[in-house]
Amino acid sequence: MSESAHDRAVAVNAPPCPDDGLTPAELAAKYGLTVSGARPSLPAYVRQLWARRHFIGAFSRAKLQAQYSQAKLGQLWQVATPLLNALVYFIIFGWIMGAREGVPGGPGNYIPFLVIGVFVFTFTQQSVLSGVRAISSNLGLVRALHFPRASLPISFALQQLQQLLYSMVVLLVVLLSFGQYPAWSWLLVLPALLLQFVFNSGVALVMARLGSNTPDLAQLMPFILRTWMYASGVMFPLHYMLVENAKLPLWAADLVAMNPAAVYMDLMRLALIDDYTTAAIAPHAWLLALGWALLAGGLGFVYFWKAEERYGRG
Incomplete structure (x- = not known):
């Protein structure tokens, strides 16, 4: 008997396979197989993300350390950059445009008011900008390893939170230099920062998805964020500028002040500046x-x- 005839005879006499006739979906269900790269359920995704919490923390710390590794001053730029921005805003808005006059408690509170605004808004600003590039700038990592992709934008928001916490040392010096001493209200900084971190992480996730499909969004975001900064009262008290100077009704000023960047800045100022009231x-x-x-x-x-x-x- 030829070899091919022998093979046909064996095939004819072979017992039937128990998987004969099953569709691919039925086979996958039978043996517990899943599609590679398929989206897990939302509860499973949350569990996967929690399991990667150590990776998120380590990745954010590594990014923070590498951020200014090529600069001679190194990590000092984490604090120097927002302080230099605050100096520029003080000259333009506080000194030339007279925004100091409307600060609660008088012009003497303007520098703490300004530094808090710059530090807190920078936290949101950099979280959004990092979120836009979270996927597109880490394609090698995304394609090489299997992990919940939300780890990336969340880790970037966490990186910015760590940077803000380093800056709080300088902010403490500024507050003490202008007569703002520790009080029980300072404890409100913790829930305010926690809520802002959750907000920033959510916005970073949105921007990460949009930025993964539209790389040009990274070029547009600085203009949007700059407009948001002016509309949030980073350099001047919103109610004073809108009601006293622009002659808008109080409800319109309240509406502008309800935007999230302004809300988180004002809560920090409320906690840290004695004369700042509701x-x-x-x-x-x-x-x-x-x-x-x-x-x-x-x-x-x-x-x-x-x-x-x-x-x-x-």
């Missing part, structure tokens, strides 16, 4: 801060998760 900020600021954090954090996370299987392809 009359100078948006109504129900703590509820607004919580609402913005839950809205941005929750919707941003779900929006990013929806495209999980598409990151790094194409």
Whole structure:
């Protein structure tokens, strides 16, 4: 008998395979197989992300250390950059344009007011900018390893939080130099920063998904963020400029002050500056801060998760 005839005879006499007739989907279900790179369920995704929490922390610290590794002053630029920005804003807005006059407690509080605004807004600004490039700038990592991609934008937001915490040492010196001494209200800094971190992470997740499909968005974002900065009262008290100078009604000033960047800045100023009162900020600021954090954090996370299987392809 020829070899081919022998093979046909064996095939005819072979017992039937128990998987004969099953569709690919049925075979996958039978043996517990899943599609490579498929998006997990939302609860499973949260569990995967929590399991990578040590990676998120280590990645954010590594990025922070590498940020200024080529500069001679190294990590000092983490503090020097926002301070130099504050100096420029003081000359233009505080000195030339007279924004000091409207600060609660008088012009003597302007520098603490300004430095807090610059540091807190920079936290949000850099989280958003880092989020835009979170996927597109780490394609090698995304394509080489399997991990929840949300780890990247969250780690960048965490990096910016760590940078802000380093800057708080300088902020403490500024506050003490201008007669603002530690008080129980300073403890409110912790919940304010936590809520802002959740908000920043949510926005970074949204921008990471948008930036993965539209690289040009990174070129547009600085202009959007600059407009947001002017509309948030970083360099001047919003209510004073809008009501006293621009003659807008109080409800319009309150509406502008309800934007999230202004809310988080004002809560920090409320906690750290003695003469800063709730009359100078948006109504129900703590509820607004919580609402913005839950809205941005929750919707941003779900929006990013929806495209999980598409990151790094194409």
